[in-house]
């Protein structure tokens with residue numbers, strides 16, 4: 001099959017949209033396609049030496065007149081320049097804001113010389129930021145006018161129609177996980193002892209520690225569980241709410257029972273050591289972090305917000321509870337930690353669900369099919385223009 005030239009735009013930070021974009025790009029590169037990432041910083045999970053992968057940095061003006069550097073315009077300029085020199089078959093935009101606007105602008109400049117644009121909506125680009133009054137009209141316009149549009153869950157598709165009034169095809173392509181990399185086989189005695197020297201049960205949370213993750217609820221659930229059990233908390237990642245979480249843990253006298261990993265690359269070594277994964281988010285279009293825990297054989301306790309119930313079925317692979325109901329979430333965590341048979345059943349079901357519904361190859365096939373359709377629709381690539 002013909003190799004594709006794919007241009008990917010994403011946020012490079014530890015957020016799920018950037019991680020999904022990076023893992024998808026790497027998977028496409030492993031299939032022999034040429035993948036060009038464009039962002040202001042090299043994406044978090046993108047090693048320097050990946051074959052078939054290229055990184056293009058967007059430089060941002062720091063002219064003192066600008067209180068807010070014009071990143072959207074710089075990105076549009078970079079895309080315009082790249083599309084003129086490269087033979088891209090498709091431009092894949094992850095997270096609508098501001099990337100889809102920049103892509104639209106560069107497409108307007110180059111017209112038929114530009115490749116077709118696929119936009120993948122990830123979550124708060126629709127449910128939080130995209131819904132802000134100042135951003136809504138422009139975001140809705142570009143989502144309505146890109147060549148193909150995908151959402152990572154049915155819940156996000158529904159939200160995008162409600163927020164923007166979209167009347168167009170939206171394909172739901174769920175997120176995926178590499179089930180060879182995230183696996184219960186990596187659970188080990190030394191790995192667990194490094195986190196729980198006295199063999200205590202391990203409760204974990206992984207996120208970019210933004211307000212939407214309700215990190216305070218992670219602490220409150222942990223506090224409730226600790227009132228009856230000698231558990232330890234593992235916090236994976238970094239972000240604005242982490243310092244507040246530390247204060248809350250210290251106030252509760254639990255700061256000695258916590259292990260912080262910071263923003264690490266090898267989360268696949270930590271997740272399998274956990275006994276429960278906690279994700280009490282206010283809103284979550286999908287919950288990629290929970291899926292990585294599930295593939296690692298770890299039962300999840302989450303809220304039932306957004307697309308989480310499409311990933312974790314209540315009582316099957318874990319438990320989903322109402323946003324803010326920390327008492328119910330703590331009860332679910334305690335049940336899992338005190339009943340070995342339940343823990344084993346939920347953990348095995350979580351792994352099976354990751355394998356059957358969200359394994360990398362099947363989902364990457366679906367994106368590749370969209371890329372090929374778009375490439376064919378633009379005549380098999382926009383071609384270098386010189």
Ligand code: GMT
Nearest residue numbers: 015016017122123124284285286287288
């Ligand atoms: O929407 C966001 O908050 C940004 C994004 C990110 O970069 O962290 O997260 C979203 O995209 C992930 C990948 O598709 C999903 O797994 C997350 O559920 C989603 N976050 C939210 O909806 C809060």
